[in-house]
Amino acid sequence: MQKRKLLIGLALGLASASLSAQTLIVSAAASLTNAFKEINTQFEKAHPGVNIEMTTGASGSLLQQIQQGAPADLFASADQTTMDRAASQNLIDPATRTDFVTNSLVLIVPSQSESKVESVDALKDASIQRIAIGKTDTVPVGRYTKQALEASGDWETLSPKYIPSDNVRQVLDYVARGEVDAGFVYRTDAALMADKVKVVATPKTHAPITYPIAVIAATKEPAVAKQYIQYLSSDAAREALARYGFGKP
Template sequence: MLAAISLREGMTQAAAAWVRQGHEPPRLVFAGTPALARQIAAGAPADLFVSADEAWADRLQGQRRLRPGTRATFLANRLAVAVPRGRAPLRRMDDLSWLVGTGRLALAAPESVPAGRYAKAALERAGLWRGLASRVVRADDVRGALALVARGAAAAAIVYATDIAVEPRVRSAGLVPARLTPPVRYVIAIPTAARDPDAAAFRAFLLSPAGRAPFLRAGFLPPR
Protein backbone atom coordinates (compact mmCIF):
# COMPACT_ATOMS: atom_id res chain seq x y z
CA MET A 1 0.00 0.00 0.00
CA LEU A 2 1.30 3.45 -0.93
CA ALA A 3 0.11 6.32 1.27
CA ALA A 4 0.96 9.99 1.74
CA ILE A 5 3.52 10.46 4.51
CA SER A 6 1.20 12.69 6.54
CA LEU A 7 -0.96 9.60 7.13
CA ARG A 8 1.82 7.47 8.61
CA GLU A 9 0.76 7.33 12.26
CA GLY A 10 -2.96 6.98 11.61
CA MET A 11 -2.48 4.40 8.86
CA THR A 12 -0.18 2.32 11.06
CA GLN A 13 -2.87 2.24 13.75
CA ALA A 14 -5.61 1.45 11.23
CA ALA A 15 -3.53 -1.41 9.82
CA ALA A 16 -3.05 -2.78 13.34
CA ALA A 17 -6.84 -2.71 13.85
CA TRP A 18 -7.24 -4.57 10.54
CA VAL A 19 -4.80 -7.25 11.68
CA ARG A 20 -6.67 -7.63 14.99
CA GLN A 21 -9.70 -8.61 12.92
CA GLY A 22 -7.75 -11.62 11.67
CA HIS A 23 -6.31 -10.30 8.41
CA GLU A 24 -2.76 -10.41 7.12
CA PRO A 25 -0.79 -7.23 7.85
CA PRO A 26 -0.61 -4.92 4.84
CA ARG A 27 2.78 -3.70 3.68
CA LEU A 28 2.74 0.06 4.15
CA VAL A 29 4.96 2.45 2.22
CA PHE A 30 4.89 6.16 3.02
CA ALA A 31 6.36 9.04 1.02
CA GLY A 32 5.36 12.29 -0.59
CA THR A 33 2.35 11.93 -2.88
CA PRO A 34 4.27 12.87 -6.07
CA ALA A 35 6.87 10.14 -5.52
CA LEU A 36 4.17 7.54 -4.91
CA ALA A 37 2.08 8.63 -7.88
CA ARG A 38 5.09 8.47 -10.18
CA GLN A 39 5.76 4.90 -9.05
CA ILE A 40 2.20 3.92 -9.91
CA ALA A 41 2.40 5.76 -13.25
CA ALA A 42 5.56 3.78 -14.04
CA GLY A 43 3.69 0.54 -13.46
CA ALA A 44 5.02 -0.35 -10.01
CA PRO A 45 2.79 -2.88 -8.24
CA ALA A 46 0.61 -1.31 -5.55
CA ASP A 47 -2.58 -2.65 -4.04
CA LEU A 48 -3.91 0.62 -2.62
CA PHE A 49 -3.04 4.30 -3.05
CA VAL A 50 -3.91 7.21 -0.78
CA SER A 51 -3.10 10.64 -2.21
CA ALA A 52 -2.90 13.86 -0.20
CA ASP A 53 -4.79 15.69 -2.90
CA GLU A 54 -7.18 15.22 -5.79
CA ALA A 55 -4.83 16.48 -8.50
CA TRP A 56 -2.45 13.49 -8.39
CA ALA A 57 -5.41 11.10 -8.31
CA ASP A 58 -6.85 12.94 -11.33
CA ARG A 59 -3.57 12.51 -13.18
CA LEU A 60 -3.39 8.78 -12.49
CA GLN A 61 -7.04 8.35 -13.37
CA GLY A 62 -6.42 10.10 -16.68
CA GLN A 63 -3.58 7.65 -17.32
CA ARG A 64 -5.91 4.74 -16.51
CA ARG A 65 -3.72 3.74 -13.60
CA LEU A 66 -6.62 3.60 -11.10
CA ARG A 67 -9.26 0.91 -11.14
CA PRO A 68 -12.65 2.39 -12.16
CA GLY A 69 -15.17 2.72 -9.37
CA THR A 70 -12.63 2.50 -6.53
CA ARG A 71 -11.80 6.17 -6.06
CA ALA A 72 -13.28 7.85 -2.97
CA THR A 73 -12.63 10.87 -0.78
CA PHE A 74 -11.07 9.49 2.40
CA LEU A 75 -10.29 12.37 4.78
CA ALA A 76 -9.87 16.12 5.01
CA ASN A 77 -7.33 18.29 6.80
CA ARG A 78 -6.32 21.89 7.58
CA LEU A 79 -3.07 23.76 7.20
CA ALA A 80 -1.26 25.27 10.17
CA VAL A 81 1.87 27.30 10.82
CA ALA A 82 4.50 25.31 12.70
CA VAL A 83 7.08 27.17 14.80
CA PRO A 84 9.68 26.15 17.40
CA ARG A 85 8.33 25.64 20.89
CA GLY A 86 8.41 28.88 22.84
CA ARG A 87 7.37 31.12 19.96
CA ALA A 88 4.25 33.21 20.33
CA PRO A 89 1.15 32.35 18.26
CA LEU A 90 0.08 34.37 15.26
CA ARG A 91 -2.75 36.77 15.90
CA ARG A 92 -3.49 37.01 12.17
CA MET A 93 -2.08 35.62 8.95
CA ASP A 94 -0.48 38.95 8.03
CA ASP A 95 1.89 38.51 10.98
CA LEU A 96 3.61 35.60 9.24
CA SER A 97 6.07 37.93 7.48
CA TRP A 98 7.06 39.39 10.84
CA LEU A 99 7.37 35.92 12.38
CA VAL A 100 9.67 34.66 9.61
CA GLY A 101 11.70 37.87 9.67
CA THR A 102 15.15 37.24 8.20
CA GLY A 103 14.76 33.49 8.69
CA ARG A 104 13.33 30.85 6.40
CA LEU A 105 9.81 29.62 5.73
CA ALA A 106 9.77 25.88 5.04
CA LEU A 107 7.30 24.47 2.53
CA ALA A 108 6.98 21.10 0.89
CA ALA A 109 7.91 21.67 -2.77
CA PRO A 110 4.97 23.83 -3.95
CA GLU A 111 5.42 22.91 -7.59
CA SER A 112 4.47 19.29 -6.94
CA VAL A 113 3.73 18.35 -3.31
CA PRO A 114 0.11 18.86 -2.22
CA ALA A 115 0.92 20.49 1.13
CA GLY A 116 3.27 22.95 -0.55
CA ARG A 117 0.78 23.71 -3.29
CA TYR A 118 -1.95 24.36 -0.72
CA ALA A 119 0.43 26.57 1.27
CA LYS A 120 1.50 28.64 -1.74
CA ALA A 121 -2.13 29.14 -2.73
CA ALA A 122 -2.92 30.38 0.79
CA LEU A 123 0.01 32.81 0.76
CA GLU A 124 -1.00 34.13 -2.64
CA ARG A 125 -4.60 34.66 -1.56
CA ALA A 126 -3.38 36.42 1.60
CA GLY A 127 -1.13 38.70 -0.48
CA LEU A 128 2.00 37.37 1.25
CA TRP A 129 3.66 35.23 -1.41
CA ARG A 130 5.57 38.01 -3.16
CA GLY A 131 7.15 39.18 0.09
CA LEU A 132 7.97 35.71 1.37
CA ALA A 133 8.95 33.84 -1.80
CA SER A 134 12.65 34.66 -1.38
CA ARG A 135 12.56 33.31 2.20
CA VAL A 136 11.09 29.93 1.20
CA VAL A 137 13.17 26.79 1.66
CA ARG A 138 11.76 23.73 -0.10
CA ALA A 139 11.52 20.22 1.35
CA ASP A 140 10.78 16.97 -0.45
CA ASP A 141 7.60 16.40 1.56
CA VAL A 142 5.59 17.87 4.40
CA ARG A 143 7.47 16.00 7.12
CA GLY A 144 10.70 17.34 5.69
CA ALA A 145 9.37 20.89 6.04
CA LEU A 146 8.39 20.17 9.63
CA ALA A 147 11.87 18.76 10.36
CA LEU A 148 13.51 21.99 9.18
CA VAL A 149 11.67 23.90 11.91
CA ALA A 150 12.45 21.23 14.50
CA ARG A 151 16.18 21.46 13.68
CA GLY A 152 16.18 25.24 13.78
CA ALA A 153 16.87 25.56 10.05
CA ALA A 154 13.62 27.45 9.43
CA ALA A 155 11.69 29.99 11.49
CA ALA A 156 8.34 28.50 10.48
CA ALA A 157 6.70 26.01 8.16
CA ILE A 158 3.23 25.66 6.71
CA VAL A 159 2.21 22.03 7.12
CA TYR A 160 -0.88 19.99 7.84
CA ALA A 161 -2.32 20.66 11.27
CA THR A 162 -2.07 16.95 12.05
CA ASP A 163 1.68 16.85 11.39
CA ILE A 164 2.54 19.19 14.25
CA ALA A 165 1.43 16.67 16.89
CA VAL A 166 4.08 14.15 15.82
CA GLU A 167 7.05 16.48 16.39
CA PRO A 168 7.60 17.49 20.05
CA ARG A 169 10.07 20.27 19.19
CA VAL A 170 7.47 22.38 17.41
CA ARG A 171 4.10 23.89 18.18
CA SER A 172 1.25 25.36 16.18
CA ALA A 173 1.25 29.13 15.84
CA GLY A 174 -2.27 28.91 14.44
CA LEU A 175 -4.40 27.47 11.68
CA VAL A 176 -4.29 28.92 8.19
CA PRO A 177 -7.78 30.36 7.55
CA ALA A 178 -9.80 27.86 5.53
CA ARG A 179 -10.97 30.62 3.19
CA LEU A 180 -7.36 30.95 1.94
CA THR A 181 -6.85 27.34 0.94
CA PRO A 182 -8.37 24.99 -1.59
CA PRO A 183 -10.15 22.06 0.08
CA VAL A 184 -7.54 19.71 1.58
CA ARG A 185 -8.83 16.26 0.66
CA TYR A 186 -7.21 12.82 0.71
CA VAL A 187 -8.24 10.37 -2.00
CA ILE A 188 -8.12 6.58 -1.80
CA ALA A 189 -8.20 4.23 -4.80
CA ILE A 190 -7.08 0.81 -5.99
CA PRO A 191 -4.44 0.95 -8.75
CA THR A 192 -5.04 -1.09 -11.87
CA ALA A 193 -1.83 -3.05 -11.12
CA ALA A 194 -3.18 -4.25 -7.73
CA ARG A 195 -2.72 -7.97 -7.13
CA ASP A 196 -3.80 -8.53 -3.52
CA PRO A 197 -7.37 -9.90 -3.37
CA ASP A 198 -7.76 -8.22 0.05
CA ALA A 199 -7.21 -4.73 -1.38
CA ALA A 200 -10.92 -4.03 -1.84
CA ALA A 201 -11.74 -5.25 1.66
CA PHE A 202 -8.98 -3.14 3.25
CA ARG A 203 -10.17 -0.12 1.28
CA ALA A 204 -13.71 -0.70 2.56
CA PHE A 205 -12.38 -1.01 6.11
CA LEU A 206 -10.47 2.27 5.88
CA LEU A 207 -13.61 4.02 4.67
CA SER A 208 -15.64 2.62 7.56
CA PRO A 209 -16.03 4.36 10.94
CA ALA A 210 -13.60 1.88 12.53
CA GLY A 211 -11.01 2.47 9.83
CA ARG A 212 -11.26 6.26 9.97
CA ALA A 213 -11.26 6.38 13.79
CA PRO A 214 -7.45 6.57 14.30
CA PHE A 215 -7.23 9.44 11.84
CA LEU A 216 -10.08 11.40 13.41
CA ARG A 217 -8.47 10.97 16.83
CA ALA A 218 -5.28 12.44 15.37
CA GLY A 219 -7.11 15.55 14.17
CA PHE A 220 -8.00 14.66 10.59
CA LEU A 221 -11.46 15.69 9.49
CA PRO A 222 -14.25 13.67 7.88
CA PRO A 223 -14.46 14.13 4.11
CA ARG A 224 -16.37 17.21 3.01
Protein backbone atom coordinates in the same frame (compact mmCIF):
# COMPACT_ATOMS: atom_id res chain seq x y z
CA MET B 1 6.60 -43.45 11.05
CA GLN B 2 4.01 -41.50 12.96
CA LYS B 3 6.56 -38.76 13.59
CA ARG B 4 7.42 -38.65 9.89
CA LYS B 5 3.75 -38.25 8.97
CA LEU B 6 3.43 -35.48 11.53
CA LEU B 7 6.41 -33.62 10.06
CA ILE B 8 5.08 -34.03 6.53
CA GLY B 9 1.67 -32.79 7.62
CA LEU B 10 3.26 -29.78 9.33
CA ALA B 11 5.33 -28.99 6.26
CA LEU B 12 2.28 -29.21 4.01
CA GLY B 13 0.35 -27.00 6.40
CA LEU B 14 3.09 -24.37 6.38
CA ALA B 15 3.32 -24.53 2.60
CA SER B 16 -0.44 -24.12 2.31
CA ALA B 17 -0.40 -21.15 4.69
CA SER B 18 2.43 -19.61 2.69
CA LEU B 19 0.52 -20.02 -0.56
CA SER B 20 -2.64 -18.52 0.92
CA ALA B 21 -0.85 -15.51 2.40
CA GLN B 22 -1.62 -12.23 0.62
CA THR B 23 0.53 -9.14 0.58
CA LEU B 24 -1.20 -5.80 0.17
CA ILE B 25 1.03 -2.85 -0.74
CA VAL B 26 -0.34 0.52 0.36
CA SER B 27 1.21 3.66 -1.12
CA ALA B 28 0.19 6.52 1.19
CA ALA B 29 0.82 10.23 1.67
CA ALA B 30 3.42 10.94 4.37
CA SER B 31 0.88 12.63 6.63
CA LEU B 32 -1.01 9.32 6.91
CA THR B 33 2.00 7.37 8.21
CA ASN B 34 1.12 7.10 11.89
CA ALA B 35 -2.61 6.59 11.46
CA PHE B 36 -2.17 3.98 8.73
CA LYS B 37 0.38 2.02 10.77
CA GLU B 38 -2.30 1.54 13.40
CA ILE B 39 -5.02 0.80 10.86
CA ASN B 40 -2.80 -1.69 9.01
CA THR B 41 -2.28 -3.63 12.23
CA GLN B 42 -6.04 -3.64 12.82
CA PHE B 43 -6.74 -4.82 9.28
CA GLU B 44 -4.21 -7.65 9.49
CA LYS B 45 -5.81 -8.89 12.71
CA ALA B 46 -9.25 -8.74 11.14
CA HIS B 47 -8.03 -10.49 7.97
CA PRO B 48 -5.73 -13.40 8.91
CA GLY B 49 -3.34 -14.27 6.11
CA VAL B 50 -3.07 -10.69 4.84
CA ASN B 51 0.24 -8.88 5.26
CA ILE B 52 0.38 -5.15 4.60
CA GLU B 53 3.45 -3.35 3.35
CA MET B 54 3.36 0.44 3.26
CA THR B 55 5.29 3.01 1.26
CA THR B 56 4.96 6.65 2.33
CA GLY B 57 6.13 9.95 0.90
CA ALA B 58 4.96 13.01 -0.98
CA SER B 59 1.85 12.15 -2.99
CA GLY B 60 3.40 13.36 -6.24
CA SER B 61 6.55 11.31 -5.69
CA LEU B 62 4.50 8.21 -4.91
CA LEU B 63 2.54 8.70 -8.12
CA GLN B 64 5.79 8.97 -10.07
CA GLN B 65 6.90 5.65 -8.57
CA ILE B 66 3.63 4.00 -9.56
CA GLN B 67 3.96 5.44 -13.06
CA GLN B 68 7.40 3.84 -13.29
CA GLY B 69 6.05 0.43 -12.31
CA ALA B 70 6.66 0.32 -8.56
CA PRO B 71 4.43 -2.36 -7.00
CA ALA B 72 1.31 -0.99 -5.29
CA ASP B 73 -2.25 -2.13 -4.67
CA LEU B 74 -3.68 1.04 -3.15
CA PHE B 75 -2.87 4.72 -3.49
CA ALA B 76 -3.89 7.27 -0.86
CA SER B 77 -3.17 10.87 -1.82
CA ALA B 78 -3.24 14.03 0.28
CA ASP B 79 -4.99 15.92 -2.51
CA GLN B 80 -7.42 15.52 -5.37
CA THR B 81 -5.04 16.90 -8.00
CA THR B 82 -2.58 14.03 -7.68
CA MET B 83 -5.36 11.44 -7.75
CA ASP B 84 -6.81 13.15 -10.82
CA ARG B 85 -3.45 12.65 -12.52
CA ALA B 86 -3.48 8.98 -11.58
CA ALA B 87 -6.99 8.66 -13.01
CA SER B 88 -6.13 10.46 -16.25
CA GLN B 89 -3.31 7.95 -16.81
CA ASN B 90 -5.58 4.99 -16.07
CA LEU B 91 -3.43 3.99 -13.10
CA ILE B 92 -6.38 3.52 -10.73
CA ASP B 93 -9.77 1.86 -10.80
CA PRO B 94 -12.03 4.96 -10.83
CA ALA B 95 -14.97 3.03 -9.40
CA THR B 96 -13.04 2.52 -6.15
CA ARG B 97 -11.98 6.14 -5.64
CA THR B 98 -13.16 7.29 -2.22
CA ASP B 99 -12.63 10.43 -0.14
CA PHE B 100 -11.99 9.18 3.39
CA VAL B 101 -10.51 12.01 5.52
CA THR B 102 -10.04 15.78 5.69
CA ASN B 103 -7.24 17.90 7.13
CA SER B 104 -6.25 21.52 7.77
CA LEU B 105 -3.27 23.65 6.78
CA VAL B 106 -1.47 25.36 9.67
CA LEU B 107 1.48 27.69 10.11
CA ILE B 108 3.89 26.49 12.79
CA VAL B 109 6.98 27.86 14.53
CA PRO B 110 9.45 26.17 16.91
CA SER B 111 7.88 26.00 20.38
CA GLN B 112 11.05 27.39 21.98
CA SER B 113 11.33 30.20 19.45
CA GLU B 114 11.26 33.81 20.61
CA SER B 115 9.61 34.72 17.33
CA LYS B 116 6.50 36.87 17.60
CA VAL B 117 4.91 35.32 14.52
CA GLU B 118 1.20 35.13 15.18
CA SER B 119 -0.13 35.34 11.64
CA VAL B 120 0.82 34.78 8.00
CA ASP B 121 1.30 38.52 7.60
CA ALA B 122 4.02 38.45 10.26
CA LEU B 123 6.16 36.28 7.98
CA LYS B 124 7.08 39.43 6.06
CA ASP B 125 9.03 40.71 9.05
CA ALA B 126 12.76 41.00 8.36
CA SER B 127 13.53 38.77 11.34
CA ILE B 128 11.89 35.82 9.57
CA GLN B 129 14.48 34.46 7.15
CA ARG B 130 13.60 30.81 6.50
CA ILE B 131 10.13 29.37 5.84
CA ALA B 132 9.84 25.65 5.10
CA ILE B 133 7.22 24.67 2.53
CA GLY B 134 6.51 21.52 0.57
CA LYS B 135 7.72 21.46 -3.02
CA THR B 136 4.75 22.66 -5.03
CA ASP B 137 5.25 20.25 -7.93
CA THR B 138 5.11 17.05 -5.88
CA VAL B 139 3.95 17.85 -2.34
CA PRO B 140 0.24 18.64 -1.83
CA VAL B 141 0.84 20.68 1.33
CA GLY B 142 3.11 22.87 -0.78
CA ARG B 143 0.30 23.50 -3.25
CA TYR B 144 -2.15 24.32 -0.46
CA THR B 145 0.45 26.70 0.97
CA LYS B 146 0.88 28.42 -2.38
CA GLN B 147 -2.88 28.82 -2.79
CA ALA B 148 -3.20 30.37 0.67
CA LEU B 149 -0.29 32.76 0.17
CA GLU B 150 -1.42 33.76 -3.32
CA ALA B 151 -4.83 34.60 -1.90
CA SER B 152 -3.24 36.83 0.76
CA GLY B 153 -0.90 38.40 -1.80
CA ASP B 154 2.22 37.12 -0.05
CA TRP B 155 3.44 34.30 -2.30
CA GLU B 156 5.90 36.33 -4.39
CA THR B 157 6.89 38.62 -1.52
CA LEU B 158 7.95 35.71 0.67
CA SER B 159 9.57 33.62 -2.09
CA PRO B 160 13.21 34.48 -1.16
CA LYS B 161 12.60 32.90 2.25
CA TYR B 162 11.28 29.54 1.09
CA ILE B 163 13.08 26.32 2.00
CA PRO B 164 11.54 23.69 -0.34
CA SER B 165 10.99 20.31 1.30
CA ASP B 166 10.43 16.82 -0.09
CA ASN B 167 7.35 16.06 2.00
CA VAL B 168 5.30 17.43 4.89
CA ARG B 169 7.25 15.46 7.51
CA GLN B 170 10.47 17.12 6.37
CA VAL B 171 8.86 20.53 6.87
CA LEU B 172 7.80 19.42 10.35
CA ASP B 173 11.32 18.22 11.20
CA TYR B 174 12.91 21.47 10.01
CA VAL B 175 10.63 23.49 12.28
CA ALA B 176 10.90 21.10 15.24
CA ARG B 177 14.70 21.26 15.11
CA GLY B 178 14.66 25.04 14.83
CA GLU B 179 16.41 24.97 11.46
CA VAL B 180 13.80 27.34 10.02
CA ASP B 181 11.74 30.17 11.49
CA ALA B 182 8.37 28.79 10.41
CA GLY B 183 6.71 26.25 8.17
CA PHE B 184 3.38 25.13 6.73
CA VAL B 185 2.16 21.63 7.58
CA TYR B 186 -1.08 19.80 8.22
CA ARG B 187 -2.69 20.09 11.62
CA THR B 188 -2.32 16.32 12.06
CA ASP B 189 1.46 16.58 11.65
CA ALA B 190 1.78 19.51 14.04
CA ALA B 191 -0.08 17.48 16.67
CA LEU B 192 2.59 14.77 16.53
CA MET B 193 5.20 17.20 17.82
CA ALA B 194 3.11 19.46 20.02
CA ASP B 195 6.04 19.69 22.44
CA LYS B 196 8.39 21.01 19.76
CA VAL B 197 6.20 23.15 17.50
CA LYS B 198 3.26 25.44 18.02
CA VAL B 199 0.46 26.38 15.67
CA VAL B 200 0.17 30.13 15.18
CA ALA B 201 -2.27 30.40 12.27
CA THR B 202 -4.74 28.34 10.24
CA PRO B 203 -5.04 29.75 6.70
CA LYS B 204 -8.40 29.09 5.07
CA THR B 205 -7.86 30.51 1.60
CA HIS B 206 -7.04 27.27 -0.21
CA ALA B 207 -8.90 24.35 -1.73
CA PRO B 208 -10.56 21.98 0.77
CA ILE B 209 -8.07 19.38 1.97
CA THR B 210 -9.63 16.00 1.31
CA TYR B 211 -7.73 12.73 0.91
CA PRO B 212 -8.84 10.21 -1.73
CA ILE B 213 -7.84 6.54 -1.87
CA ALA B 214 -8.23 4.16 -4.79
CA VAL B 215 -7.28 0.67 -5.92
CA ILE B 216 -4.40 0.54 -8.39
CA ALA B 217 -5.61 -0.71 -11.78
CA ALA B 218 -2.78 -3.25 -12.06
CA THR B 219 -3.25 -4.72 -8.58
CA LYS B 220 -3.04 -8.47 -8.16
CA GLU B 221 -5.20 -8.27 -5.03
CA PRO B 222 -8.33 -6.34 -6.10
CA ALA B 223 -10.67 -8.01 -3.61
CA VAL B 224 -8.49 -7.39 -0.56
CA ALA B 225 -7.67 -3.86 -1.74
CA LYS B 226 -11.40 -3.07 -1.94
CA GLN B 227 -11.88 -4.55 1.53
CA TYR B 228 -9.19 -2.20 2.84
CA ILE B 229 -11.03 0.84 1.48
CA GLN B 230 -14.24 -0.42 3.06
CA TYR B 231 -12.41 -0.95 6.35
CA LEU B 232 -11.47 2.73 6.46
CA SER B 233 -15.12 3.52 7.18
CA SER B 234 -15.31 1.06 10.08
CA ASP B 235 -15.64 2.32 13.65
CA ALA B 236 -12.15 1.10 14.57
CA ALA B 237 -10.50 2.83 11.61
CA ARG B 238 -12.51 6.04 12.07
CA GLU B 239 -11.48 6.16 15.73
CA ALA B 240 -7.81 5.77 14.78
CA LEU B 241 -8.01 8.48 12.12
CA ALA B 242 -9.82 10.85 14.50
CA ARG B 243 -7.22 10.19 17.21
CA TYR B 244 -4.54 11.49 14.84
CA GLY B 245 -6.62 14.58 14.05
CA PHE B 246 -8.17 13.68 10.72
CA GLY B 247 -11.71 14.78 9.97
CA LYS B 248 -14.51 12.96 8.20
CA PRO B 249 -15.50 14.12 4.69
